[in-house]
Amino acid sequence: xxxxxxxxxxxxxxxxxxxxxxxxxxxxxxxxxxxxxxxxxxxxxxxxxxxxxxxxxxxxxxxxxxxxxxxxxxxxxxxxxxxxxxxxxxxxxxxxxxxxxxxxxxxxxxxxxxxxxxxxxxxxxxxxxxxxxxxxxxxxxxxxxxxxxxxxxxxxxxxxxxxxxxxxxxxxxxxxxxxxxxxxxxxxxxxxxxxxxxxxxxxxxxxxxxxxxxxxxxxxxxxxxxxxxxxxxxxxxxxxxxxxxxxxxxxxxxxxxxxxxxxxxxxxxxxxxxxxxxxxxxxxxxxxxxxxxxxxxxxxxxxxxxxxxxxxxxxxxxxxxxxxxxxxxxxxxxxxxxxxxxxxxxxxxxxxxxxxxxxxxxxxxxxxxxxxxxxxxxxxxxxxxxxxxxxxxxxxxxxxxxxxxxxxxxxxxxxxxxxxxxxxxxxxxxxxxxxxxxxxxxxxxxxxxxxxxxxxxxxxxxxxxxxxxxxxxxxxxxxxxxxxxxxxxxxxxxxxxxxxxxxxxxxxxxxxxxxxxxxxxxxxxxxxxxxxxxxxxxxxxxxxxxxxxxxxxxxxxxxxxxxxxxxxxxxxxxxxxxxxxxxxxxxxxxxxxxxxxxxxxxxxxxxxxxxxxxxxxxxxxxxxxxxxxxxxxxxxxxxxxxxxxxx
Numbered sequence: 026x027x028x029x030x031x032x033x034x035x036x037x038x039x040x041x042x043x044x045x046x047x048x049x050x051x052x053x054x055x056x057x058x059x060x061x062x063x064x065x066x067x068x069x070x071x072x073x074x075x076x077x078x079x080x081x082x083x084x085x086x087x088x089x090x091x092x093x094x095x096x097x098x099x100x101x102x103x104x105x106x107x108x109x110x111x112x113x114x115x116x117x118x119x120x121x122x123x124x125x126x127x128x129x130x131x132x133x134x135x136x137x138x139x140x141x142x143x144x145x146x147x148x149x150x151x152x153x154x155x156x157x158x159x160x161x162x163x164x165x166x167x168x169x170x171x172x173x174x175x176x177x178x179x180x181x182x183x184x185x186x187x188x189x190x191x192x193x194x195x196x197x198x199x200x201x202x203x204x205x206x207x208x209x210x211x212x213x214x215x216x217x218x219x220x221x222x223x224x225x226x227x228x229x230x231x232x233x234x235x236x237x238x239x240x241x242x243x244x245x246x247x248x249x250x251x252x253x254x255x256x257x258x259x260x261x262x263x264x265x266x267x268x269x270x271x272x273x274x275x276x277x278x279x280x281x282x283x284x285x286x287x288x289x290x291x292x293x294x295x296x297x298x299x300x301x302x303x304x305x306x307x308x309x310x311x312x313x314x315x316x317x318x319x320x321x322x323x324x325x326x327x328x329x330x331x332x333x334x335x336x337x338x339x340x341x342x343x344x345x346x347x348x349x350x351x352x353x354x355x356x357x358x359x360x361x362x363x364x365x366x367x368x369x370x371x372x373x374x375x376x377x378x379x380x381x382x383x384x385x386x387x388x389x390x391x392x393x394x395x396x397x398x399x400x401x402x403x404x405x406x407x408x409x410x411x412x413x414x415x416x417x418x419x420x421x422x423x424x425x426x427x428x429x430x431x432x433x434x435x436x437x438x439x440x441x442x443x444x445x446x447x448x449x450x451x452x453x454x455x456x457x458x459x460x461x462x463x464x465x466x467x468x469x470x471x472x473x474x475x476x477x478x479x480x481x482x483x484x485x486x487x488x489x490x491x492x493x494x495x496x497x498x499x500x501x502x503x504x505x506x507x508x509x510x511x512x513x514x515x516x517x518x519x520x521x522x523x524x525x526x527x528x529x530x531x532x533x534x535x536x537x538x539x540x541x542x543x544x545x546x547x548x549x550x551x552x553x554x555x556x557x558x559x560x561x562x563x564x565x566x567x568x569x570x571x572x573x574x575x576x577x578x579x580x581x582x583x584x585x586x587x588x589x590x591x592x593x594x595x596x597x598x599x600x601x602x603x604x605x606x607x608x609x610x611x612x613x614x615x616x617x618x619x620x621x622x623x624x625x626x627x628x629x630x631x632x633x634x635x636x637x638x639x640x641x642x643x644x645x646x647x648x649x650x651x652x653x654x655x656x657x658x659x660x661x662x663x664x665x666x667x668x669x670x671x672x
Contacts, residue, residue, distance in 0.1 A: 064208055066302035069285050070278075070310050071215040072208050072375055076159055077274025077310055078215055079372040081222060081317055082365045083166045085325040085344040089334040094247050100322035104315040106471070110464045111438055112311045115275045117445040117461070119282065119303040123296050126386065127279050128441035135447060139576045145387055146497060148440055150490030155276070155433030156380045157489075158426050160373035160412045164192040165421040167369035169342045170362045189421035190413055196373045197409035200381075201402055208284070210371065218368045221361050222317060225349050229324030232352060239327045274314075276437045277379045278307050321345055373412075380408055388497060429485035431475050436486065439468040501578070506651065508659045509602070510582045510609035518586030522594050523618060526564050531614060531622040533568045533596075535607060535648060543590040553625045556672035567595040568610065568624070570603040577601040582609050604651035611652075611667035612659060623668040624652070 085096075092099040118128050129148045133141050168188045233239055285306065288298020325344040333340035333347065340347040346365055350358030381404055419426050442465035449457040476483045515523070523531070534553050539545055550565055559565070578601065585597050600606035607624065614622045626649035649671035660666045 064284050064286055066285050066306045067309070068208050068212055069281055070306045071211040072284070072378070073274050073278045073281060073306070074215045074310060074375075075211050075368060075372045076163075076277055076375040077314055078219060078317075079163060079365075079368045080274075081218075081321060081345060082170065082369050083162075083342045083344075084318065085321045086334055086340055086342050088322050089326055089329070089331075089340075089344065093331070094243065094250060094326065096326045097319070097323045100318050104318055106467065107311055107315055107318075110442070110467060111275050112307060114438065114442045114445050114461065114464060115279055115307050116304045117448065117457075118279050118441050119300050119307065121445070121448050122279065123300050123303075124283060127276055127383070128437070128444045129383070129387075131444035131448060132440060135444075138574055142576045143494070146494050147490055148437070149383065149387060150493050151433050151436040151440075151486050152276070152383055153380065153433075153489045153493065154429055154486045155437055156376040156383075157408065157412055157415060158430040158433060158485075159376035160193060160196065160408075161189070161415045161419065161421075162426040162430050163369040163372040163376075164189045164196070164412075165416065165419070165426065166342050167192055167366040168421055170346055170365050170369070173339065173343055173346070173362075185421045186416065189416050192370050193373070193409060193412045193416060196370065196377065197405055197412075199374065200377055200405040211374070214364075214368045214371055218364045219313070219317075221349075221364050222321075222345065224357075225345050225353070225361065226317065226320045226324060228352050229328055229348050230320065233324060233327055243327050274310065274375075275307065276434075276441070277375050278310065279303070280379050280382045281375075324348065377405070377408060381405070388500075429481065431479065432472075432483050432486050435468065435472040435475055439465065439472050442468050504578075506654045506658050507605075508609055508612075508655060509579055509605045510600070511579055513582045513584065513609055513613040515584045515613075516586060518588075519584045519596055520586075522566055522586050522596065523614060526566065527618040527620065530563060531618065531620055532559065532563060532565050533611075533622060533624040534565050535603075535624055535626050535652075536567045536569050536595075538569045538571075541589065543593075546589065546593040546595075552627075553672075556627075557625055557670055559625075567593060568607060569595060569597050570606045571597070571599045572601065572603060573599050575601050582606055582613075584610060603648050605655055607648070607652045608655035608659060608667075611656065615665070615667055621665065621667050623670060626652070626669070626671040628671050 088096045088100055118131065122128070122130050129145055129152070132148065133145050135141075165185070168185050171188065172185060282299060282303050285299050285302050287296050288301070290298065321344070325340070325348065328351075329340045329344060329347055332338055334344070335341060343365070346358065346362055349361040353361075384404065415426075442461060446458060446461040446465050449461050526532075534549060536546075536549055546567065549567070553559065553565065554561070580601055582598055582600060587595050587597065589595055596610070598606050598610065611622050611624060614620075628649060649669065653669040656666055656669065
């Protein structure tokens with residue numbers, strides 16, 4: 026008994042906030058109301074900044090490895106792309122999807138049926154790559170800062186994987202406990218980290234100013250290595266895609282829109298204040314980050330020996346921390362390390378919030394995740410376990426995960442650029458269409474170069490895509506016989522039909538509409554009466570289901586009654602599947618009339634397996650046995666289950 030009580034409590038705790046109503050979400054993925062209530066935009070910026078600003082912990086070192094002496098020039102190209110490419114794109118995304126749906130929802134609307142679902146699953150694979158690698162890469166770099174600290178090196182060296190796993194587990198524990206205070210913690214961490222970086226960057230710039238020979242040495246080395254300035258610019262344009270980590274955070278910035286305080290006049294349909302403040306968030310974050318990217322790349326390239334950036338070097342993955350220890354002393358350096366470790370560790374919080382917002386928004390709606398995927402805590406455990414696996418595979422290496430991270434970031438930004446280009450074209454905005462088209466082309470180039478240079482990134486993304494698609498299809502198969510109807514609503518005519526027959530045996534005929542002439546219905550009634558020995562005086566009502574989009578999983582059911590040819594009563598419905606719609610109607614009729622209705626089918630001709638595949642893919646096929654199976658799952662009590670007849 027005690028064990029059962031503990032199990033029930035654990036289940037209730039795990040599924041806390043989970044709604045039993047299909048089509049609704051809970052947790053961070055739930056849609057916030059479009060009211061003025063919410064967080065100030067700059068506070069939410071700190072939440073997204075956990076991911077975005079924390080890349081300063083490793084971005085300068087990765088840039089130096091990728092571009093060498095050209096790192097400052099390549100970083101300037103990246104900043105130009107940030108301010109004049111990614112920023113305008115996501116400002117437009119904020120307008121087009123003000124409830125945090127992001128660019129994926131914009132592209133979803135462009136396609137239909139299974140093409141739309143498969144396309145979204147592909148983008149979700151890259152989004153999972155982006156967010157999960159954010160968690161593991163940030164934790165790995167936090168570990169690197171711990172291990173490389175002079176006071177901790179001896180005790181922690183060689184235990185990088187274990188330390189990273191502990192950090193990932195602690196992040197998961199935060200979400201299991203609750204995430205209500207996360208924004209407050211984010212404000213403190215981001216504010217402290219940016220302030221310390223101002224000190225480090227200012228110190229580095231002062232060192233460059235007071236030691237002008239470092240600039241001379243750098244320019245001399247650049248000229249000797251690359252020749253004239255035009256060649257330098259050309260090479261910088263080629264290598265800057267390797268610096269794509271500095272573009273992270275934009276997708277998260279849009280995903281957290283529901284948490285931003287709206288204006289008093291905001292409504293669910295037009296949250297203008299929330300959109301305006303989200304744009305301010307995106308712009309402010311991009312400008313702050315651009316300044317830090319340029320200055321940090323400049324000082325680290327000029328002041329740190331090239332060999333220190335290489336794997337095993339003192340500046341590998343921690344260039345600014347290296348300068349903090351070198352020029353501000355061990356005490357300040359340790360404080361900087363501590364701040365960097367905390368923000369890198371907690372950077373996974375914005376990524377986890379992105380995952381919890383994104384996955385429950387799509388997969389359960391597609392029937393491609395279990396019902397419990399709408400609850401926060403089970404999904405946190407799933408994502409944490411996947412992060413464990415990624416950490417183990419990459420041995421907690423920052424450099425090894427950079428390619429996969431950049432690929433996820435670039436694919437999402439590229440898809441957003443394509444989405445806003447199409448949106449501008451549909452709106453008849455010729456100028457914006459051309460501008461966004463150029464931006465999309467640049468990001469396509471950037472993504473292609475990144476994939477060519479680091480194919481491991483797209484391989485990891487492909488693994489995530491394959492995993493999501495495989496598990497999604499298995500989940501859809503496992504949930505195939507669920508009722509899958511959110512609600513049933515009958516119009517006045519349909520309700521009158523039921524009132525007329527509620528005192529007698531309620532009999533329905535499942536009919537696949539063809540010509541819908543009088544002969545079709547007359548022949549059908551005669552056949553059903555003959556096959557099932559139905560008395561001539563008993564009423565029969567036809568039920569017809571039109572399949573619109575069989576790739577959808579959940580939907581409401583609107584039942585319309587009509588009389589054709591002066592004598593045949595017909596209930597018509599539109600649904601993703603015939604069988605599930607019929608089962609939902611039968612249960613609704615039973616509950617509203619108190620009588621167990623009967624429904625009559627003809628057996629479907631053809632191969633049973635082929636008919637099952639037709640049902641799985643197109644919502645039709647083996648209608649009679651599937652309707653009975655849906656009813657059996659929905660109503661275990663045989664004495665209350667509607668009758669199904671097939672002949």
